[in-house]
Amino acid sequence: MNILVFGQTGQVARELAMYEGVTCLDRTMADLEDPDACAAVIAVRRPDAVINAAAYTAVDKAEEVEARATMINGDAPGAMARACAHLGIPFVTISTDYVFSGAGDQPWQVDDPTGPLGVYGRSKLKGEQAVHAAGGAYAILRTSWVVSAHGHNFVKTMLRLGAERDALTIVGDQIGGPTPARDIAAACIEMARQLATDPAKSGVYHFAGAPDVSWADFARETFAVAGLSCAVTDIPSSDYPTPAKRPLNSRLDCATLGTVFGIKRPDWRVGLRDIVKEVLG
Numbered sequence: 001m002n003i004l005v006f007g008q009t010g011q012v013a014r015e016l017a018m019y020e021g022v023t024c025l026d027r028t029m030a031d032l033e034d035p036d037a038c039a040a041v042i043a044v045r046r047p048d049a050v051i052n053a054a055a056y057t058a059v060d061k062a063e064e065v066e067a068r069a070t071m072i073n074g075d076a077p078g079a080m081a082r083a084c085a086h087l088g089i090p091f092v093t094i095s096t097d098y099v100f101s102g103a104g105d106q107p108w109q110v111d112d113p114t115g116p117l118g119v120y121g122r123s124k125l126k127g128e129q130a131v132h133a134a135g136g137a138y139a140i141l142r143t144s145w146v147v148s149a150h151g152h153n154f155v156k157t158m159l160r161l162g163a164e165r166d167a168l169t170i171v172g173d174q175i176g177g178p179t180p181a182r183d184i185a186a187a188c189i190e191m192a193r194q195l196a197t198d199p200a201k202s203g204v205y206h207f208a209g210a211p212d213v214s215w216a217d218f219a220r221e222t223f224a225v226a227g228l229s230c231a232v233t234d235i236p237s238s239d240y241p242t243p244a245k246r247p248l249n250s251r252l253d254c255a256t257l258g259t260v261f262g263i264k265r266p267d268w269r270v271g272l273r274d275i276v277k278e279v280l281g
Helices: 011-014 036-045 066-087 119-136 155-166 180-199 216-225 255-261 268-278
Strands: 003-006 022-026 049-052 091-096 138-143 168-170 203-206 231-235
Touching: 003 011, 011 022, 011 180, 036 066, 036 155, 036 180, 049 066, 049 180, 066 091, 066 119, 091 119, 119 138, 138 180, 155 168, 155 216, 155 268, 168 216, 180 203, 180 255, 180 268, 216 231, 216 268
Parallel strands: 003 022, 003 049, 049 091, 091 138, 138 203, 168 231
Antiparallel strands: none
C-alpha cells in the first residue's frame, strides 16, 4: 500500500517513515500554510491513502499566532481530506484531547461535547470539522501526551533534568494517558489499511496509552526505568502557570477503536522502556 504522509521530522512521522510503502513530506514538499498546495500534492502523487502527521503543536506559542495555527491545524487537513475524497482514498489525521475542556474525572467519549480551552484545541477542532465535512473515507485519531526517542517531549526532558538534578517539582493534578509515537504510527497505518476496504469505519476515535497517570507519576516511572535517583514532588497546575491553559482531565475512552479496528490501548510502560533504552543507548 502506497501511503503519503504529511510530516517528516515530528515524532509520529519519524515512526511512520519506518514502514514500507510510506513517503513522508517535509515543509519544502508540502507547506501546511498553503492548504491548496497540500491538496495539489495528493492529486499529483495519487497515493492509496494519506496520513496527516504534521501539525502546529507549540501550545503556548499558538496563543500569539492563532491565524497560523488555524491554517496549519484546521484549513490544511480540510484541504487534504477533500483531495482524498475526490480520489476516493482514505485519509487519517491525528487530533488531540485538547478539543475537550478537561473538566471532570471520567474518560472522554468520542461523542462528548467539545470545549477547547485555547487556540491549539480550537485549531485542531476546526480541522476535525473540516475533515468530517469533506465527505470521504476518514479517521480522526485523538491522542494525548505523545512521547518517543525523537524530538522534544516529556520523557526526553525528564531524562535530561533527572540526570542534572536531585529533585524536581512536577504537576500532579493533570491526568492522562502517555502515548508512544510508535504505537500511534502503527494505529494510523492499520486504520488506513482497513478504511481502504471498508470506508464505513470512518469516524472519530480515541487512542492513548494505559494506565492513566499524572505527569508527576509518569516522571517517577521514567526515573525508575532510567535508574535515576531524582525525587519528585507533586505540585498543582496553578503553581506552574503557562500562557495556554492545560486540561486537567486528558483521559480518553478508547473502547471504540478496539471494537471497530481491533486496535487496543498500548501499555505505555512497555513503550517507555524502549524509549529510555533508545535515548540512553
